[in-house]
Amino acid sequence: MNSRTSNGPTPEPREAAPTLSVRGLTKVYGPRATMLRRNAHRLTAVDAVDLDIAPGTTLGLVGESGAGKSTVGRLVLRLIEPDAGKIDLLGTDIAGLSRGELRRMRAKATMIFQDPYTSLDPRMPIKDSVVEPLLVHGGHSRSERYEKALAMVRRVGLGDAHMERFPYEMSGGQLQRVAIARALITDPSFIVCDEPVAALDVSTQAQVINLLNDLQQERGISYLFISHDLRLVRLIADEVAVMRHGKLLEKGDAVRVFEEPEHEYTRELLAAIPGRSPRSRRFGGLAGCDGETGTADLRQEVA
Amino acid sequence: MTALIADTAGTDDAVMRARDLTVEVSTEHGWVTIVDGVNLTVRRNEIVGLVGESGSGKTVTSLSVMGLLPRNARITRGSVEVMGRTISTLTERQLTEVRGVQAAMIFQEPRRCLNPAFTVGDQVAESLRRHRGWSRKRALQRTVELFELVEIPQAARRVKQYPHEFSGGMCQRVMLAMALACDPMLLIADEPTTALDVTVQRQVLELIRRLQAQLGIGVLLITHDLGVVAEMCDRVSVMYAGQVVEEADADTLFHEPKHPYTSGLLQSMLEPTQRGRPLGYISGLVPPPHLFPATCRFQERCSYAVDSACRTTVELHQVSPAHSSRCARIDDLKLPGVTD
Ligand SMILES: Nc1ncnc2c1ncn2[C@@H]1O[C@H](COP(=O)(O)OP(=O)(O)OP(=O)(O)O)[C@@H](O)[C@H]1O
Ligand SMILES: Nc1ncnc2c1ncn2[C@@H]1O[C@H](COP(=O)(O)OP(=O)(O)OP(=O)(O)O)[C@@H](O)[C@H]1O
Ligand SMILES: [Mg+2]
Ligand SMILES: [Mg+2]
Numbered sequence: 321m322n323s324r325t326s327n328g329p330t331p332e333p334r335e336a337a338p339t340l341s342v343r344g345l346t347k348v349y350g351p352r353a354t355m356l357r358r359n360a361h362r363l364t365a366v367d368a369v370d371l372d373i374a375p376g377t378t379l380g381l382v383g384e385s386g387a388g389k390s391t392v393g394r395l396v397l398r399l400i401e402p403d404a405g406k407i408d409l410l411g412t413d414i415a416g417l418s419r420g421e422l423r424r425m426r427a428k429a430t431m432i433f434q435d436p437y438t439s440l441d442p443r444m445p446i447k448d449s450v451v452e453p454l455l456v457h458g459g460h461s462r463s464e465r466y467e468k469a470l471a472m473v474r475r476v477g478l479g480d481a482h483m484e485r486f487p488y489e490m491s492g493g494q495l496q497r498v499a500i501a502r503a504l505i506t507d508p509s510f511i512v513c514d515e516p517v518a519a520l521d522v523s524t525q526a527q528v529i530n531l532l533n534d535l536q537q538e539r540g541i542s543y544l545f546i547s548h549d550l551r552l553v554r555l556i557a558d559e560v561a562v563m564r565h566g567k568l569l570e571k572g573d574a575v576r577v578f579e580e581p582e583h584e585y586t587r588e589l590l591a592a593i594p595g596r597s598p599r600s601r602r603f604g605g606l607a608g609c610d611g612e613t614g615t616a617d618l619r620q621e622v623a
Numbered sequence: 624m625t626a627l628i629a630d631t632a633g634t635d636d637a638v639m640r641a642r643d644l645t646v647e648v649s650t651e652h653g654w655v656t657i658v659d660g661v662n663l664t665v666r667r668n669e670i671v672g673l674v675g676e677s678g679s680g681k682t683v684t685s686l687s688v689m690g691l692l693p694r695n696a697r698i699t700r701g702s703v704e705v706m707g708r709t710i711s712t713l714t715e716r717q718l719t720e721v722r723g724v725q726a727a728m729i730f731q732e733p734r735r736c737l738n739p740a741f742t743v744g745d746q747v748a749e750s751l752r753r754h755r756g757w758s759r760k761r762a763l764q765r766t767v768e769l770f771e772l773v774e775i776p777q778a779a780r781r782v783k784q785y786p787h788e789f790s791g792g793m794c795q796r797v798m799l800a801m802a803l804a805c806d807p808m809l810l811i812a813d814e815p816t817t818a819l820d821v822t823v824q825r826q827v828l829e830l831i832r833r834l835q836a837q838l839g840i841g842v843l844l845i846t847h848d849l850g851v852v853a854e855m856c857d858r859v860s861v862m863y864a865g866q867v868v869e870e871a872d873a874d875t876l877f878h879e880p881k882h883p884y885t886s887g888l889l890q891s892m893l894e895p896t897q898r899g900r901p902l903g904y905i906s907g908l909v910p911p912p913h914l915f916p917a918t919c920r921f922q923e924r925c926s927y928a929v930d931s932a933c934r935t936t937v938e939l940h941q942v943s944p945a946h947s948s949r950c951a952r953i954d955d956l957k958l959p960g961v962t963d
Contacts, residue, residue, distance in 0.1 A: 384820045384821075384822060384823070385791065385819075385820045385823075491677075491908055492677065493908075494908075521676045521677050521847055522676075522847055522848065522849060522888060522891050522892060522893070523676060523887065523888060523891045523904045523905045524676075524904075525891070525893065526891040526893075526902035526903065526904035527904045527906075529902060530901045530902055530904070533901070548820040548821055549821060549893070550821065551850070551893035552893060555893065555902070588822055589821060589822060591825070592821040592822045592824065592825035593821065593850070594825075594848070594850030594851055594853060594854045595850065595853050595854060596849075596850060596853055596877075596892060596961050597853050597874075597877050597878070597961045598853050598854075598856070598873040598874045598877055599874060599877075599878075600853075601853070601854055602854065603825060603828060603829050603832070603854045603855075604829065
């Protein structure tokens with residue numbers, strides 16, 4: 321079931337308890353100032369961010385490079401420690417979890433990264449990479465684990481033969497499917513997808529996006545989908561949050577944000593989406609080719 | 624019949640021309656053809672797009688044009704001309720001249736092309752000193768002008784800075800300044816904005832378009848983002864498994880594709896519209912070069928393939944004087960393009 325609501329301007333608290341609820345999330349990088357080091361250079365990578373993701377829905381997190389998107393993604397799974405803020409993940413305040421509890425939590429809340437070439441161990445055959453998260457959690461026999469892995473590998477559209485292969489024997493799109501199979505093997509309710517298709521070809525991007533959408537329909541998984549490509553976010557997100565310099569500028573229903581962006585920066589992002597046909601060019605390439613820089617005559621001058 | 628169609632018009636304007644370009648590499652499978660019979664022309668005042676999935680041979684084609692093929696690769700058939708000079712007949716010295724002065728190339732990772740130990744200004748000026756024999760002072764003066772040309776703010780100050788003080792988008796502007804330093808007539812841009820985020824991508828693309836019009840140069844733009852092609856290109860060549868499978872002006876290619884591969888790419892193009900509807904895609908993969916079949920190379924992945932016609936080598940067929948397609952069913956297929 322998918323509890324997507326695409327009408328109505330503000331997604332007020334939904335029926336079900338949220339999958340993720342974040343308040344005042346803050347992360348500061350760089351050394352703290354001390355007596356000796358008064359003006360240490362500190363960077364507030366994430367600055368008092370509030371987010372909610374309802375079960376079975378997708379929040380698209382967009383913004384320019386360095387905005388803090390990946391930092392948010394890692395914080396909400398407590399892969400890095402926040403400096404301030406409260407994170408409720410699957411009904412639990414994760415600040416208080418012990419190591420063991422956190423490990424169990426990570427079976428239910430997993431992550432897919434941009435580059436499958438670096439997120440998978442190059443020396444491990446695919447089957448071992450996919451099985452690995454199950455080892456951490458125990459409770460399955462060896463044959464059960466491989467059966468599960470095979471089912472998952474098939475589910476993401478790969479064949480039995482791929483199980484024995486190594487990462488270098490596969491394409492980027494196939495490897496990203498492996499990464500998805502690995503993220504899904506523990507049957508999670510929430511997945512952080514950090515630029516999951518940025519490294520893939522158009523035709524492969526489409527396959528992976530379709531797969532993520534299907535899996536959501538099938539299993540009611542929630543996604544935090546991080547991307548700077550608004551075309552992708554438009555295809556997958558129920559809600560969108562726009563981030564810049566560590567702060568959330570705007571968030572809301574995806575349709576609303578795309579149709580009636582409130583913030584100037586959101587409008588800029590939308591204007592940067594390329595059109596789909598040479599007949600509807602959006603970029604004003606020929607404007608302003610004269611004048612102010614005074615370089616129109618450079619060619620003659622040098623020739 | 625095959626696509627020397629580009630010859631029919633504006634021959635004199637060609638800044639780059641590949642004829643029947645065929646490149647082989649030495650691999651563990653022996654010598655393998657990775658680019659096969661490519662015809663490609665870029666004229667003054669136009670942007671030609673070269674598109675296709677990863678591994679289709681786009682970069683190898685462009686490296687051949689610049690005489691920059693890796694050691695294990697060689698041109699085994701055909702030729703490449705830049706400004707009328709045949710690349711394979713040139714001495715290393717003449718090649719350096721072609722690369723620095725007549726044709727220039729920018730890449731996906733601008734930062735990797737810059738030396739972190741020197742100021743960006745010195746690196747751009749170096750090209751002018753080498754190719755034009757200018758003094759350091761004169762070259763630096765011109766570098767400031769070039770920085771203004773590529774719209775780097777506070778050019779006079781920024782020429783003195785080091786690469787790490789520049790963002791990715793600004794690095795690509797520096798690479799453009801370097802590429803344009805000696806007034807080339809051909810600019811090859813291989814995925815120039817793939818590593819940049821959307822707003823910066825837009826700015827850099829707009830800049831390339833503006834410079835192309837302003838300087839009257841020809842641009843070969845390599846990308847796998849059809850949205851970028853739609854925004855930028857006048858003509859497009861689509862490559863698949865080492866061959867050009869379709870070429871046409873951009874409008875025709877997007878609206879009346881005549882090759883199932885092109886049509887498939889257009890269907891999988893990300894739409895900035897409603898969610899929920901599954902995207903079209905082409906199943907399967909580009910085969911590795913040593914497994915390129917002797918039949919139509921796309922046949923295995925093609926939902927329109929029929930036994931008879933598609934199981935043989937397929938040549939480029941002319942659809943109209945400026946449009947050709949390497950599809951055996953060119954006359955009986957009606958393929959979907961983009962819908963407005
Ligand atoms: N471990 C770290 N130490 C210091 N600074 C960091 C660290 N990780 C990230 N930063 C900085 O925090 C800011 C946010 O980085 P983050 O990776 O979250 O951005 P992003 O939005 O994911 O960008 P991109 O689109 O480029 O992936 C950046 O300025 C980055 O340089
Ligand atoms: N030096 C080389 N030795 C062996 N094979 C090579 C070499 N260079 C390229 N190839 C192969 O030639 C084919 C075409 O490569 P090319 O880099 O031109 O693809 P491309 O279209 O630019 O792809 P991408 O979009 O990934 O950049 C690929 O199968 C590649 O593996
Ligand atoms: Mg990131
Ligand atoms: Mg390439």
